[in-house]
Amino acid sequence: MSGAARRSLIDRADPLLSIVAQCRLLKVARSTLYYGPAPVSADDLAVMRRLDEQYLATPFYGARRMVAVLRRDGWVVNRKRVRRLMGVMGIEAIYQKPNTSRRHPDHKVYPYLLRGLVIERANQVWCADITYIPMAKGFVYLVAVMDWFSRRVLAWRVSIGMETDFCVEALQEAMDRYGQPEIFNTDQGVQFTSAAFLDELATRGMRVSMDGKGRFLDNIFIERLWRSLKYEEVFIKAYGSVAASRAGIGGWFGFYNDERPHQAMGYRTPREVYDAVPACGYVDNTPASLPCCPHTHRHYNSSSRKVCR
Numbered sequence: 290m291s292g293a294a295r296r297s298l299i300d301r302a303d304p305l306l307s308i309v310a311q312c313r314l315l316k317v318a319r320s321t322l323y324y325g326p327a328p329v330s331a332d333d334l335a336v337m338r339r340l341d342e343q344y345l346a347t348p349f350y351g352a353r354r355m356v357a358v359l360r361r362d363g364w365v366v367n368r369k370r371v372r373r374l375m376g377v378m379g380i381e382a383i384y385q386k387p388n389t390s391r392r393h394p395d396h397k398v399y400p401y402l403l404r405g406l407v408i409e410r411a412n413q414v415w416c417a418d419i420t421y422i423p424m425a426k427g428f429v430y431l432v433a434v435m436d437w438f439s440r441r442v443l444a445w446r447v448s449i450g451m452e453t454d455f456c457v458e459a460l461q462e463a464m465d466r467y468g469q470p471e472i473f474n475t476d477q478g479v480q481f482t483s484a485a486f487l488d489e490l491a492t493r494g495m496r497v498s499m500d501g502k503g504r505f506l507d508n509i510f511i512e513r514l515w516r517s518l519k520y521e522e523v524f525i526k527a528y529g530s531v532a533a534s535r536a537g538i539g540g541w542f543g544f545y546n547d548e549r550p551h552q553a554m555g556y557r558t559p560r561e562v563y564d565a566v567p568a569c570g571y572v573d574n575t576p577a578s579l580p581c582c583p584h585t586h587r588h589y590n591s592s593s594r595k596v597c598r
Contacts, residue, residue, distance in 0.1 A: 345516050416437055
C-alpha cells in the first residue's frame with residue numbers, strides 16, 4: 290500500500306486512537322499529515338507549458354538544450370530550474386544513457402519483448418504511459434492503457450500526483466472491461482516497476498515487457514497518442530479545473546476511439562480495428578483487413594465521458 294493510501298486511512302476524529310497512535314500503527318510520518326506542498330508559481334507553470342510543447346517536438350533535448358531554446362525565445366531560465374521542472378513533469382531526454390546507478394531492489398525491471406515481434410491482433414500487446422497535462426492554473430498527470438494493435442484507449446485516469454494508485458486503477462479497469470493481453474509493455478517509471486502494479490500483471494499471468502532506459506521509440510504509439518491529444522485538445526482548451534480536464538480528455542478519447550480515422554489503419558477508427566473479427570463479441574487471430582462488425586454511430590463532444598471515469 291502506498292504512503293498516500295495509508296495516510297487516507299487516518300481518522301482525525303477517532304475517539305479511541307490518537308493521531309500519533311494511528312500514524313505509528315500505519316507507519317506514517319506524522320509530519321506528512323500537516324505538510325502542504327507549496328503551489329507552483331504562475332511563472333513556473335508558463336515555463337512548464339513551454340517545456341511540454343518543446344518536448345513533444347524534440348523529446349531528445351536534455352536540460353542544457355532546453356535552456357538554450359527557451360533563452361533564445363526570451364525566457365529567463367537556468368539549467369537548475371529547467372532540470373527541476375522537467376523532474377516535476379516526469380520527462381527526460383530520450384537518448385540512451387549508461388547504467389551508472391543501482392535501481393531500488395523492490396523495483397524489478399523486465400526486458401523489452403516487442404523487438405522483432407509481429408503484432409497482428411487485438412489484445413496481443415497492451416501498453417501504458419503517463420504524461421503531464423497543463424491547465425490554466427496548475428497541472429495534472431494522465432495515465433492511459435492502450436491496445437498496441439488497434440491503438441484503442443482501453444482505460445485512463447487523471448491524478449494530481451504521481452502516486453502508483455491511479456495507474457493500478459486504470460490497469461484494473463482495462464482488464465475488467467476487455468480481458469487481458471498476452472504482453473503488457475511500459476517504460477521503467479517507478480509507477481510501472483512498483484510492486485502494486487507488477488502484482489496486478491503477475492496475478493493474471495501476463496508477460497511483462499519494459500522499454501529500454503531512455504528509449505522513446507520502444508513505446509512509440511502511445512507517445513503519438515500524447516502528441517495528438519495535446520495538440521488537438523489540451524493546448525487549445527486551457528482547462529480551468531481538474532474536473533474540466535477529466536471531461537475534456539474523456540470527450541477527446543471518445544472521439545479518438547470511435548470517430549477519428551487513422552491513415553495507417555486504412556482510415557478506420559481504433560474501435561473498428563479492435564472489433565474487426567468474423568463475429569461480434571470476441572477477438573480472434575484474424576487480420577485487420579477483414580470487414581468490421583457494424584456499430585451504431587455515436588457522437589462525442591468535449592463533455593462526453595464514454596471511455597472510463
